[in-house]
Amino acid sequence: MKKSSADSPRKPVRAGKRGLIFVLLLLVVLPIGEILAGVLVAPTVVFLSDKNRTGRLIIRNPGSDPKEVEIRMGFGLPESDSLGNVRVSLLDSAVTDPHSAMDWIKPFPRKLVLPPGGNQTVRFVATPPRDLPDGEYWARVVVKSQESQVVMPSATNEEGISTNLNMIMQTAISLKYRKGNLYSKLELTDARATLKDSRVNVLVDLINRGNVSYIGVLNCRLTDADNNELSNQRIDLAVYYDLKRNVVLPISGLRPKPPYNVEIFITNDGRTDIEPKDRIRGNEIKYSLTVE
Amino acid sequence: MFKLKTKLTSGLFMLLTVALLIGGASTTEAQDVANGSATATILTALTVTADSAIRFGDVLQGVPVHVSNASNDSSGVFRIIGAPGREVSIYMALPEYLAHTTGGQDRMVIAFSETDGAWDDAQGPLPQPESGTSTNFNPYQSQTLTLDAVGGNMAIFMGGTVRPSPDQTAGTYSGDIIMTVAYNGN
Numbered sequence: 401m402k403k404s405s406a407d408s409p410r411k412p413v414r415a416g417k418r419g420l421i422f423v424l425l426l427l428v429v430l431p432i433g434e435i436l437a438g439v440l441v442a443p444t445v446v447f448l449s450d451k452n453r454t455g456r457l458i459i460r461n462p463g464s465d466p467k468e469v470e471i472r473m474g475f476g477l478p479e480s481d482s483l484g485n486v487r488v489s490l491l492d493s494a495v496t497d498p499h500s501a502m503d504w505i506k507p508f509p510r511k512l513v514l515p516p517g518g519n520q521t522v523r524f525v526a527t528p529p530r531d532l533p534d535g536e537y538w539a540r541v542v543v544k545s546q547e548s549q550v551v552m553p554s555a556t557n558e559e560g561i562s563t564n565l566n567m568i569m570q571t572a573i574s575l576k577y578r579k580g581n582l583y584s585k586l587e588l589t590d591a592r593a594t595l596k597d598s599r600v601n602v603l604v605d606l607i608n609r610g611n612v613s614y615i616g617v618l619n620c621r622l623t624d625a626d627n628n629e630l631s632n633q634r635i636d637l638a639v640y641y642d643l644k645r646n647v648v649l650p651i652s653g654l655r656p657k658p659p660y661n662v663e664i665f666i667t668n669d670g671r672t673d674i675e676p677k678d679r680i681r682g683n684e685i686k687y688s689l690t691v692e
Numbered sequence: 693m694f695k696l697k698t699k700l701t702s703g704l705f706m707l708l709t710v711a712l713l714i715g716g717a718s719t720t721e722a723q724d725v726a727n728g729s730a731t732a733t734i735l736t737a738l739t740v741t742a743d744s745a746i747r748f749g750d751v752l753q754g755v756p757v758h759v760s761n762a763s764n765d766s767s768g769v770f771r772i773i774g775a776p777g778r779e780v781s782i783y784m785a786l787p788e789y790l791a792h793t794t795g796g797q798d799r800m801v802i803a804f805s806e807t808d809g810a811w812d813d814a815q816g817p818l819p820q821p822e823s824g825t826s827t828n829f830n831p832y833q834s835q836t837l838t839l840d841a842v843g844g845n846m847a848i849f850m851g852g853t854v855r856p857s858p859d860q861t862a863g864t865y866s867g868d869i870i871m872t873v874a875y876n877g878n
Contacts, residue, residue, distance in 0.1 A: 476874065487836045488876060560751070560752075560862060561751040561862055562748075564865070565746050565867055565869055566867070567742030568868050571738050572873070636875075636876070
C-alpha cells in the first residue's frame with residue numbers, strides 16, 4: 401500500500417485580453433451545426449475573484465426559433481450517498497452553507513429573448529460581504545430556456561380536449577468566487593474494493609482539506625496477480641467538503657489470475673475543461689489495495 | 693524580458709486561434725492545444741434541447757391516455773450535448789396537473805410512473821425513442837448519467853398519463869416539464 405501527497409498554494413490570476421480572445425474562440429469552435437434546437441451555454445465553470453469581481457458567460461441560440469432565456473443564481477454541490485453515487489441537487493432558497501455566494505452575485509441581464517443564431521453575453525458582478533475569509537465561495541448559474549412562441553394545439557372538434565406540455569430546459573453552471581491565499585488539498589480517508597459477479601466495486605472516501613474545491617481526476621486501474629491490466633476508469637472529480645465515490649471496474653481479459661489489485665491515482669492534471677489560469681494545483685494521491 | 697515573453701505568448705495564442713479557425717474544429721470535446729510555451733484550452737459547452745413535447749393527441753372525457761416513452765410519434769424528447777464521457781446530474785420537475793389555458797379553474801390530472809423516463813447514450817443528433825436501446829428510470833428521482841464517450845450525447849425520453857374526469861371542461865390544458873442538467877465534476 402502506497403500513499404503520497406504534495407500541495408502548493410497559489411494566488412488567483414487576473415483575467416486579461418486572453419479571456420476575451422478565449423470567449424471569441426469559444427463562439428467559433430462550438431458545434432453549432434449539430435444542434436437543432438435549444439440553448440448552448442459556455443463555459444461550464446465561471447470564475448470570479450477579489451481581484452476581478454466580474455465574470456461572463458455566453459449563451460447562444462443555434463436553433464431556428466427565438467428562445468426565452470432566464471438567468472438566476474442557485475446553489476448546489478456534488479453530493480454522494482452511502483453507495484458512492486454522486487449527484488448535484490439544486491437549491492433556490494434557504495441555503496445555509498457559509499460558502500454560498502448565491503446571494504451576493506448578480507447576473508445581468510436576467511431575462512432575454514434570443515433570436516435564431518443570436519448570442520448574449522451574461523455578466524456577473526460580485527459584491528461580497530466585508531471581512532470575507534480567504535477561500536472559495538460557490539453558486540450555480542441557472543440558465544432556463546424555452547420556446548418563446550408556443551403554438552397551442554387545439555382539439556379536432558370543439559368539444560374535445562387537447563394538451564400542451566412546455567418542455568423547459570435548465571442548465572446549472574458552476575460559479576466560483578475566490579479570495580486571498582488559496583490552497584488545494586485532498587485526503588483519502590478510506591478505500592475498499594469488493595468483487596461481485598465479474599466486476600470490482602471500488603468505494604473511495606475523500607475529504608477536502610484545502611480552502612478551495614478540489615477539482616481533479618480520479619483514475620482507477622484494476623490488475624491481476626501478474627500485473628496485467630484488466631480495466632481502468634477515469635472520472636472527473638469535484639470535492640467541496642467530503643465525498644464518497646463509487647467506481648465499477650469490469651474484470652476482462654483471458655483467465656485473469658487472482659488476487660486482483662486496484663491502483664487509485666488522484667490528480668489535478670488532465671482537466672482540460674478548465675483554463676490553466678483557473679486551476680489551483682493541489683496534492684496528488686496514490687493508493688493501492690487488494691480486492692476483497 | 694518579461695514583456696517580450698508576454699508578447700510572444702500572446703502571439704502564439706493568436707496564431708493558435710487562427711489555426712483553429714481555419715481548421716474549423718467542430719467538436720464539443722475539450723482539447724488542449726500545446727505549442728512551445730503557449731497552451732490554449734478550449735472549454736466545453738453544455739447544451740440541453742427539447743426536441744419534442746409529449747403528445748397525448750385528442751383526449752376524451754373520462755378516458756385516461758397513456759403515452760409510452762418509446763414512441764417516435766408521441767414521446768417527449770430532451771437531448772443533452774456535453775463533454776464526452778462526463779457525468780451529469782439530471783432532475784425533472786413534473787406537473788401534477790395541467791391547467792385550462794383560457795384561465796378557467798378546471799384542471800386535468802397528469803401522472804408519471806416509475807418507468808416513464810428513459811435515457812439512452814447511444815443516440816446521435818436525431819434521437820429515436822423506438823430504438824429499443826434505452827434504459828427506463830423513475831422521472832421523480834434525480835439521475836446520474838454518463839454522456840456517451842464519443843459525441844457527448846444523451847437522450848432523455850418521457851412518457852406519461854393524463855386522466856381527464858368524466859365532466860372535464862373542453863379546451864386546451866397546459867403544464868411545464870422542467871429538466872435541469874449539471875455536471876457532477878466541477
